[in-house]
Amino acid sequence: MDLFNLDHIALHTKAPFHDSSVIIKMCFVLITVGLLIATTAAMYPIFIFALIVVVMLTNKVPVLKILPLLFYPIFFTGLFTLLAGYPLNYSLWLISKSCTIALSLLLLVSTTPIYKIFSVMQKVLPTFFVDALFFTYRSLFIFQQLFTNLFTVLKLKGGFDNRKILKNTKNMGSLVAITFIRALDSAQNMADVMKIRGYSCGNLKQTAKFNTNVWDLYPGGLTLLVIISFLWV
Numbered sequence: 588m589d590l591f592n593l594d595h596i597a598l599h600t601k602a603p604f605h606d607s608s609v610i611i612k613m614c615f616v617l618i619t620v621g622l623l624i625a626t627t628a629a630m631y632p633i634f635i636f637a638l639i640v641v642v643m644l645t646n647k648v649p650v651l652k653i654l655p656l657l658f659y660p661i662f663f664t665g666l667f668t669l670l671a672g673y674p675l676n677y678s679l680w681l682i683s684k685s686c687t688i689a690l691s692l693l694l695l696v697s698t699t700p701i702y703k704i705f706s707v708m709q710k711v712l713p714t715f716f717v718d719a720l721f722f723t724y725r726s727l728f729i730f731q732q733l734f735t736n737l738f739t740v741l742k743l744k745g746g747f748d749n750r751k752i753l754k755n756t757k758n759m760g761s762l763v764a765i766t767f768i769r770a771l772d773s774a775q776n777m778a779d780v781m782k783i784r785g786y787s788c789g790n791l792k793q794t795a796k797f798n799t800n801v802w803d804l805y806p807g808g809l810t811l812l813v814i815i816s817f818l819w820v
Contacts, residue, residue, distance in 0.1 A: 597700050602646035607802040609703045615806040616695045619813050623688050628820040632683040635813060639690050642809065648697050656693060660685040734766045
């Protein structure tokens with residue numbers, strides 16, 4: 588699963604959660620993340636994780652393709668707990684919290700077009716800051732595609748060998764540097780193209796529409812559920 592597929596799922600899937608208002612979904616995710624950070628209950632992150640998986644399955648989100656993205660929070664949280672010397676039980680609990688937080692954010696971006704998320708953010712955050720985040724997000728597409736292509740070329744030319752760790756480390760460092768330079772150049776080209784097409788600072792705000800519909804009851808009900816379960820446990 589990559590960023591292209593997430594955008595495609597958010598734009599072209601027809602399901603109740605996709606059709607609900609952006610601001611209601613964002614409130615649900617923000618409240619969920621806040622409660623996950625605040626909770627001290629062992630089972631609460633597991634319950635919320637299972638709930639989000641059920642929401643994804645019932646709204647045509649390919650869970651099996653999205654779950655591998657949780658490798659990143661698992662790896663970095665595990666590394667943090669290892670270096671901090673936390674007990675195993677506490678480490679697993681922290682990993683479950685980070686994975687559930689990440690999954691809730693993945694639910695949002697896989698059911699909501701990214702430009703709508705940024706347009707809502709621009710209502711409460713400085714315009715320049717949100718525009719910078721938007722261009723950073725778009726640059727991730729460029730960086731990912733360039734890195735994938737260059738890594739494929741590197742493997743075909745024998746520059747990556749599982750038996751030669753030092754050689755791999757050196758080549759991967761060069762690969763990241765080259766990719767970063769090319770991504771900067773491509774990002775500048777993208778910015779120039781968007782400017783020619785009429786984009787200017789603050790344009791995202793024009794796409795923000797806060798119309799409500801019957802499907803808002805879905806994330807609204809889920810919000811009540813996560814709050815009640817937080818108070819219950």
